Amino acid sequence: MNSPGRHQRGTDEFSRVVNFSDALFAIAMTLLVVGIEVPDLSDSDSVGELADVLNDDLGSFVSFAISFAVIGRYWLAHHGFFGRLAAVDRGLIGLNLIYLMFVAFLPFPSGLLGNYFENPLSIVVYAVAVAAVSGMEVVMFRHAQRGALFEVEVPDEVFRWGVRLSVSPVIFFLLSIPIAFVSTSLAVASWFLGFPYQAVENRRKPEHADDYL
Amino acid sequence: MNSPGRHQRGTDEFSRVVNFSDALFAIAMTLLVVGIEVPDLSDSDSVGELADVLNDDLGSFVSFAISFAVIGRYWLAHHGFFGRLAAVDRGLIGLNLIYLMFVAFLPFPSGLLGNYFENPLSIVVYAVAVAAVSGMEVVMFRHAQRGALFEVEVPDEVFRWGVRLSVSPVIFFLLSIPIAFVSTSLAVASWFLGFPYQAVENRRKPEHADDYL
Amino acid sequence: MNSPGRHQRGTDEFSRVVNFSDALFAIAMTLLVVGIEVPDLSDSDSVGELADVLNDDLGSFVSFAISFAVIGRYWLAHHGFFGRLAAVDRGLIGLNLIYLMFVAFLPFPSGLLGNYFENPLSIVVYAVAVAAVSGMEVVMFRHAQRGALFEVEVPDEVFRWGVRLSVSPVIFFLLSIPIAFVSTSLAVASWFLGFPYQAVENRRKPEHADDYL
Amino acid sequence: MNSPGRHQRGTDEFSRVVNFSDALFAIAMTLLVVGIEVPDLSDSDSVGELADVLNDDLGSFVSFAISFAVIGRYWLAHHGFFGRLAAVDRGLIGLNLIYLMFVAFLPFPSGLLGNYFENPLSIVVYAVAVAAVSGMEVVMFRHAQRGALFEVEVPDEVFRWGVRLSVSPVIFFLLSIPIAFVSTSLAVASWFLGFPYQAVENRRKPEHADDYL
Numbered sequence: 001m002n003s004p005g006r007h008q009r010g011t012d013e014f015s016r017v018v019n020f021s022d023a024l025f026a027i028a029m030t031l032l033v034v035g036i037e038v039p040d041l042s043d044s045d046s047v048g049e050l051a052d053v054l055n056d057d058l059g060s061f062v063s064f065a066i067s068f069a070v071i072g073r074y075w076l077a078h079h080g081f082f083g084r085l086a087a088v089d090r091g092l093i094g095l096n097l098i099y100l101m102f103v104a105f106l107p108f109p110s111g112l113l114g115n116y117f118e119n120p121l122s123i124v125v126y127a128v129a130v131a132a133v134s135g136m137e138v139v140m141f142r143h144a145q146r147g148a149l150f151e152v153e154v155p156d157e158v159f160r161w162g163v164r165l166s167v168s169p170v171i172f173f174l175l176s177i178p179i180a181f182v183s184t185s186l187a188v189a190s191w192f193l194g195f196p197y198q199a200v201e202n203r204r205k206p207e208h209a210d211d212y213l
Numbered sequence: 214m215n216s217p218g219r220h221q222r223g224t225d226e227f228s229r230v231v232n233f234s235d236a237l238f239a240i241a242m243t244l245l246v247v248g249i250e251v252p253d254l255s256d257s258d259s260v261g262e263l264a265d266v267l268n269d270d271l272g273s274f275v276s277f278a279i280s281f282a283v284i285g286r287y288w289l290a291h292h293g294f295f296g297r298l299a300a301v302d303r304g305l306i307g308l309n310l311i312y313l314m315f316v317a318f319l320p321f322p323s324g325l326l327g328n329y330f331e332n333p334l335s336i337v338v339y340a341v342a343v344a345a346v347s348g349m350e351v352v353m354f355r356h357a358q359r360g361a362l363f364e365v366e367v368p369d370e371v372f373r374w375g376v377r378l379s380v381s382p383v384i385f386f387l388l389s390i391p392i393a394f395v396s397t398s399l400a401v402a403s404w405f406l407g408f409p410y411q412a413v414e415n416r417r418k419p420e421h422a423d424d425y426l
Numbered sequence: 427m428n429s430p431g432r433h434q435r436g437t438d439e440f441s442r443v444v445n446f447s448d449a450l451f452a453i454a455m456t457l458l459v460v461g462i463e464v465p466d467l468s469d470s471d472s473v474g475e476l477a478d479v480l481n482d483d484l485g486s487f488v489s490f491a492i493s494f495a496v497i498g499r500y501w502l503a504h505h506g507f508f509g510r511l512a513a514v515d516r517g518l519i520g521l522n523l524i525y526l527m528f529v530a531f532l533p534f535p536s537g538l539l540g541n542y543f544e545n546p547l548s549i550v551v552y553a554v555a556v557a558a559v560s561g562m563e564v565v566m567f568r569h570a571q572r573g574a575l576f577e578v579e580v581p582d583e584v585f586r587w588g589v590r591l592s593v594s595p596v597i598f599f600l601l602s603i604p605i606a607f608v609s610t611s612l613a614v615a616s617w618f619l620g621f622p623y624q625a626v627e628n629r630r631k632p633e634h635a636d637d638y639l
Numbered sequence: 640m641n642s643p644g645r646h647q648r649g650t651d652e653f654s655r656v657v658n659f660s661d662a663l664f665a666i667a668m669t670l671l672v673v674g675i676e677v678p679d680l681s682d683s684d685s686v687g688e689l690a691d692v693l694n695d696d697l698g699s700f701v702s703f704a705i706s707f708a709v710i711g712r713y714w715l716a717h718h719g720f721f722g723r724l725a726a727v728d729r730g731l732i733g734l735n736l737i738y739l740m741f742v743a744f745l746p747f748p749s750g751l752l753g754n755y756f757e758n759p760l761s762i763v764v765y766a767v768a769v770a771a772v773s774g775m776e777v778v779m780f781r782h783a784q785r786g787a788l789f790e791v792e793v794p795d796e797v798f799r800w801g802v803r804l805s806v807s808p809v810i811f812f813l814l815s816i817p818i819a820f821v822s823t824s825l826a827v828a829s830w831f832l833g834f835p836y837q838a839v840e841n842r843r844k845p846e847h848a849d850d851y852l
Binding site: 220225226229230232233236237240241244247248306307310313314317318320321324325327328329331332333334335338394 | 648654657658661662664665666668669670671672673675677680683684685686689690693703704707708711714715718721722
Binding site: 007012013016017019020023024027028031034035093094097100101104105107108111112114115116118119120121122125181 | 222231236240245249257258292
């Protein structure tokens with residue numbers, strides 16, 4: 001299968017897609033810190049005033065850590081996904097760009113969340129942005145399966161289980177939106193429900209799934 | 214042909230030109246989001262106020278998406294172009310730097326467009342900047358053809374067709390400038406006329422063009 | 427040993443971890459300069475006023491140079507560490523992400539230090555942030571040793587000596603915290619005590635340690 | 640010669656030094672555009688006002704182009720220099736980091752120049768910063784020659800000629816400093832005297848110099 005726009009693993013063109021993605025991930029993750037402004041102090045030597053200001057910035061630090069963890073997890077998934085590919089085609093390169101657009105956008109909702117942690121709308125914007133990244137992850141996974149881009153063909157049962165696992169963050173993030181209007185802290189807490197859910201799903205994992213995913 | 218300053222595909226020096234370009238593309242695309250400022254709210258918990266402010270930022274979001282798509286398309290073209298090269302020479306490396314200068318500049322007109330979407334001059338600056346990138350693309354394509362840098366020599370007929378295709382965005386962007394003084398939305402809309410034009414050109418495509426481009 | 431999530435040196439997946447880390451290091455180091463604002467002058471042609479303003483920025487320049495040197499040293503250590511690895515596993519990739527989170531955070535304490543060099547709390551924040559990076563370095567070193575990820579197994583004696591060397595910056599940075607409340611300059615000066623300490627440790631170096639570290 | 644800390648071309652460690660440098664160059668060049676602020680307009684739809692503001696920003700655009708060209712030339716020289724190396728050693732990696740520190744600093748003097756083109760002190764800061772990069776280039780060149788790091792040993796005559804060529808920008812930039820206090824435009828113009836000087840030097844080029852440099 002050597003259709004135009006198809007690049008096998010090992011070619012410069014395959015590597016370029018991966019390197020470009022890595023650079024974009026690294027920048028998005030490092031830009032998160034730019035959202036935390038160095039405060040203006042009226043008395044620059046005052047420990048008390050700086051302590052107060054840093055305390056007010058607490059939301060920004062929490063938001064930095066959450067966002068770094070979130071984008072870091074996406075990078076891990078991207079690393080795992082591309083590690084199983086035998087080739088990329090024109091469609092996957094295009095989908096990867098759309099996926100990266102949502103990743104590159106994340107510093108904005110992250111800054112919003114850092115400054116307005118109590119504002120339900122910050123949570124909504126953040127949840128929608130993150131759900132978009134997870135959604136594109138599913139689209140890329142399906143494209144790779146249909147275009148036979150994986151090194152080892154993934155059995156149907158394992159594929160369906162993998163899609164279920166990738167779709168789950170979309171659902172958890174979207175479900176947090178109505179919760180945000182009751183309590184923003186509760187909404188953020190609900191994002192971590194993904195972990196027990198994944199533990200449950202892992203017990204339903206098809207045999208030999210680890211050989212493919 | 215092993216003239217000084219000529220680096221074959223597969224050498225570290227060839228890869229470096231590509232990696233450097235990718236890093237610059239990735240940063241320019243990620244910096245676009247820095248142009249969208251996190252708003253200052255008088256009541257930080259007010260959903261209504263944040264909604265108003267985000268609504269005012271609509272131009273910035275549209276500008277982010279357009280600019281990401283525009284730079285993304287250039288990256289795709291750059292990826293395709295370098296994928297067909299057998300070598301780079303000193304001239305191409307220099308031209309590539311000038312090309313990247315215009316790419317690195319794009320976050321500025323993009324920020325301008327995001328803030329002053331209704332201002333005809335924003336459109337003019339944006340269109341000129343993007344036309345410059347497309348123009349440099351044509352210059353690099355010609356240089357590679359004349360310096361015999363392609364892996365497979367491109368037949369004249371196919372080359373002329375390729376140049377026509379690459380020049381077309383320059384023309385579409387420059388033509389949008391007078392339109393901007395009538396209606397800025399119409400000018401932005403005219404940028405998308407490239408798609409039907411490319412569909413028409415694709416029907417005039419010389420036979421076997423896909424083998425070369 | 428081909429457990430899932432283990433990637434040997436030479437695979438694309440091994441390289442990706444390294445390339446991603448390099449991009450993040452490079453960005454964090456370059457972002458340091460963004461913390462130095464171009465001043466606003468009332469008389470833009472006045473040499474005297476610009477000289478005054480640049481003189482006020484002295485703390486920022488010193489902070490830029492210190493932080494670049496600090497992150498540069500971490501990059502050198504990271505370069506040396508990964509150069510001795512035969513493989514990475516899932517655990518190390520995850521620890522590397524946490525390590526990089528602390529690296530990506532450094533431009534913030536660096537900006538704080540640049541603006542409030544005399545404020546003891548700036549020193550505290552900086553020292554804690556840097557100690558966290560050094561701490562994660564030790565954790566990664568131990569993980570690699572236990573998971574047999576090194577190309578050449580490190581003898582116990584050499585390993586313990588290496589850990590002692592890596593832990594020392596954590597201790598020096600944390601010890602500078604109480605000093606900062608007496609004198610911030612003294613606290614910053616105490617960071618350089620690491621150099622004579624390392625000279626002393628180097629004289630206690632186990633034989634053949636250079637073959638492993 | 641396989642001394643500790645020496646990494647031959649082709650190893651991951653050699654590539655890492657190059658990739659890290661490329662990422663830092665790419666970021667420094669792209670950050671230049673961040674120095675050009677999107678203006679605040681009182682009437683956001685006014686072509687005249689935006690034209691005035693962009694006209695005031697002229698210094699910033701010129702400064703962006705000059706700085707991109709300057710850093711681009713350094714990248715080209717770095718690309719050429721590393722292309723001739725057979726190996727890097729610990730010393731060269733360290734010198735490269737100091738060199739990159741000065742490169743990473745350039746967006747600051749560039750922003751200064753963009754905002755205060757008429758201020759002699761901007762020119763001084765810029766000239767000193769650029770001279771520092773050129774100076775480090777010479778230091779790295781000497782280190783590589785003495786450590787026998789080049790693939791092909793450079794004959795003494797060619798080496799001395801190369802040093803003279805690399806030192807010349809240091810001299811031209813430092814000579815522009817007194818000129819800046821007479822006329823800033825003249826000082827900037829004097830930077831371009833390097834081109835005719837290099838033309839003269841090229842006529843004195845030792846035979847076969849192209850085989851080594």
